[in-house]
Amino acid sequence: MGVLASALLCALLCTPAMALASPLELYGFGARSSAMAGGGVASAHSFDCVYLNPAGLGPLREKYVAGGLSFGKLDLRLNGQASGGDDTLATTFGLVVPLPLKGSMRDRLTLGLGIIVPQNAVARARAPAIGEPTFALLDSRSEVVGIQVAMGYVLGPRMSIGAGVLALGTLVGAIQVDVDGAGRFITRSEQELRSDFAPVLGLRYRPRDEPWRTGLSLRGASSAGFDVEVNNTLGTSLPLSLPPLRLVGVPQYDPASLSAELDYELVAGANIALQLDYKHWSAFPRPTNNPLATGEVLAEPDFHDTLVPRLSGEWRQAHGAVHLAARAGYAFIYSPAPEMSGAQSLVDNHRHLLATGLGVDFPDSDFPFQIDAWMQVHQLIARTHNKDAQQVVDSGAIDSIRGTGRIIIAGVTLGVRL
Numbered sequence: 001m002g003v004l005a006s007a008l009l010c011a012l013l014c015t016p017a018m019a020l021a022s023p024l025e026l027y028g029f030g031a032r033s034s035a036m037a038g039g040g041v042a043s044a045h046s047f048d049c050v051y052l053n054p055a056g057l058g059p060l061r062e063k064y065v066a067g068g069l070s071f072g073k074l075d076l077r078l079n080g081q082a083s084g085g086d087d088t089l090a091t092t093f094g095l096v097v098p099l100p101l102k103g104s105m106r107d108r109l110t111l112g113l114g115i116i117v118p119q120n121a122v123a124r125a126r127a128p129a130i131g132e133p134t135f136a137l138l139d140s141r142s143e144v145v146g147i148q149v150a151m152g153y154v155l156g157p158r159m160s161i162g163a164g165v166l167a168l169g170t171l172v173g174a175i176q177v178d179v180d181g182a183g184r185f186i187t188r189s190e191q192e193l194r195s196d197f198a199p200v201l202g203l204r205y206r207p208r209d210e211p212w213r214t215g216l217s218l219r220g221a222s223s224a225g226f227d228v229e230v231n232n233t234l235g236t237s238l239p240l241s242l243p244p245l246r247l248v249g250v251p252q253y254d255p256a257s258l259s260a261e262l263d264y265e266l267v268a269g270a271n272i273a274l275q276l277d278y279k280h281w282s283a284f285p286r287p288t289n290n291p292l293a294t295g296e297v298l299a300e301p302d303f304h305d306t307l308v309p310r311l312s313g314e315w316r317q318a319h320g321a322v323h324l325a326a327r328a329g330y331a332f333i334y335s336p337a338p339e340m341s342g343a344q345s346l347v348d349n350h351r352h353l354l355a356t357g358l359g360v361d362f363p364d365s366d367f368p369f370q371i372d373a374w375m376q377v378h379q380l381i382a383r384t385h386n387k388d389a390q391q392v393v394d395s396g397a398i399d400s401i402r403g404t405g406r407i408i409i410a411g412v413t414l415g416v417r418l
Contacts, residue, residue, distance in 0.1 A: 024051055024146060024166075025254040026138070029114060030094065031068060031372035031413035032314075035357020037329025039275050039312030041261035042204060042215030046415070047094025050112040050150040053202035053217040053259075054162025057096065057110040057152025063418035064096040068372075070411025076380070077405045078133045078347065092116055092413070107154070112164070114148040133401045136287055136301070136337070136346035146222075150200060162202040167195040168224040168252060177232040177242075198222035198254075211265040217258070221283060224252035250287055255336075256280040261310075269317055275310040281336030287346065301346055303336040312355075325359035327374070340385040340401060347403045349380040368417040378407035 028034040030048025041053045047066060049056035072088035095113040099105075150164025176188045198220035206213035230245040261275035284303040312329035330353065337348035357374030385401040 024116065027070075027072070027376060027409055029092065029116075029148075031357060031374050031411060032325075032327065032359065034070075034376060034411065035327040035329065035355055035359075035372070035374035036273075036312035036314065037310050037331040037353050037355040037376070038277075039261065039273050039310050039329050041202075041217050041259045041275055042213050042263040042273060043261075043271065043314075047096050047112050047114055049152065049162070049202075050094075050114040050148040050164055051166070051200070051219075053204060053215045054112065054150035054152050054164045054200055055160045055202035055204040055215065055217075057112045057150060057162055058108065058154040058160035058204075060096050060110045060152070061098050061107060062096070063098065064094075064415060065418060066092075066094045066413050066415035068092040068094075068411055068413035070409055072407060072409035074138070074407050075405050076135050076138060076407075077403070078135075079400075079402050080404075083133075083135055083405075088409070090116070090411070094415075109154075110152050112148075112150045112152065116146045133340075133345040133347055133403075135348065135403065137348050138407070148200070152202075158207060159203070159205045161204075162200075164200040166198045166200060166219070166222050168198075168222050174229045174231070177230070179233070196223055213263050215259075215261050215263075217260075219254075219257050219259075221256040221280065222254045223250050223285075250285045253284060253287075255283060270313070270315045272313045273311070275312070277308040277310070279306045279308060279336070281305055284336065299342060299344055301344065302338055304338065306334040306336050308333055321362060321364055323359075323361040323363060323370075325361070325372075327355075327357040327359070329353075329355045331355075333378075335383075341388040345385070345401055347383075347385065347401055349383045349403050349405075351381060352379045353377075354379070363417070370415050372413045372415070373411070375410040376408070378409075380405045 028038040028048075029051035030040075030044070030046060032046065033040040033044060033048045033052055040048065044052045044056045045060065046064060049060075068091060070088075070090045070092075072090070074087055076083040093113075093115040097111045098107070099109045099111060101109060147167045148164060149167075150162055152160055152162035154160045174190050178186050178188075200217070200219050202215065202217045204213070204215045226247065228247045230247065232242050232244070257280065258278045259275060261273055263271055263273040265271050281303040282305050284301050286301060308331060310329060310331040312327070314325060314327045316323065316325045318324075333351045333353055335348040335350045337346060340346060353376060355374065355376045357372060359370060359372040361370035362368060363370075380403065382402065382404045385403075387399055387401075
């Protein structure tokens with residue numbers, strides 16, 4: 001699966017027209033899950049399983065292809081001023097393919113694929129000056145290519161398992177600055193885009209003749225970073241020299257996480273689910289490092305692990321040839337960031353996540369398709385970071401940082417059964 005993900009990533013990066021994206025950890029993946037505030041570990045039944053829980057792919061017996069588009073409006077403010085976070089235009093692509101195996105493997109193994117690609121950049125990195133306030137987890141979360149490949153396997157009538165990988169793009173390169181014989185500056189640049197892989201494992205269980213089902217999903221940490229060396233030979237031609245620089249950072253980082261969900265059928269066609277996510281944010285790396293090897297080593301972010309509760313529900317009803325589904329969800333996203341009292345100013349807030357969506361399905365038509373629309377509102381809880389004058393040399397520049405704002409994002413997905 002890693003070879004396939006790498007091949008697909010290279011193909012996408014060589015296609016200039018493919019320049020859209022959709023973030024994963026922030027908004028979720030797939031219209032159904034996004035409409036349920038990231039819920040669905042125990043109940044997802046389409047290509048969104050590649051991210052939520054690969055075990056859900058196993059029982060799927062129909063080929064399915066889908067494409068989606070979403071637009072997000074970021075209104076993030078630091079001390080009342082816009083933080084500079086860009087709005088997001090995003091697309092997703094999903095595919096489900098049951099493998100036509102025979103014998104004991106018949107109707108047991110299914111392949112799933114999910115792709116996200118940014119509109120304006122393959123991977124965008126912002127490197128603010130040391131101490132400059134920035135929303136470390138929100139400003140550039142939506143601008144990185146991601147490819148997911150997974151397989152689900154049916155162990156028996158009540159249990160399935162799954163495994164997959166998530167690949168993100170990481171930029172590695174070198175820049176050489178020289179002076180030619182005419183005294184002109186010349187620059188040679190080499191860049192290489194590599195893949196960073198994170199495993200995804202899942203388990204799903206539903207007892208016989210019971211109204212509940214449960215799912216468990218484990219995702220490894222995933223990151224999209226950059227590592228570019230800048231060297232020069234200016235000292236051989238000019239009465240000056242510059243030290244070598246190394247630009248290293250991790251603008252996109254999603255922590256390792258463990259998600260457990262219990263889904264209960266209240267009545268026929270109506271389900272409610274409670275999900276709890278553990279996120280290993282204490283491994284969060286420095287977004288940027290000092291470019292000078294002899295420079296001051298920046299302090300670690302010192303983020304802490306969090307638990308994120310999610311409550312979601314879905315109501316389904318058939319009206320003749322039309323099948324309708326209404327969805328809603330809520331999550332409280334605890335911030336992993338401590339108070340930024342020192343030189344670092346990696347701001348983050350607790351936030352409420354409210355989501356809703358509607359699905360319309362025509363499963364029995366000559367052209368069986370479905371349309372799913374969704375919307376999310378992320379409301380940040382205002383938070384003030386007070387600087388410690390003993391830790392910050394130029395403490396008079398910023399005495400405190402107050403972060404506020406909201407994110408509104410909506411999307412639509414069209415899917416077709418093949």
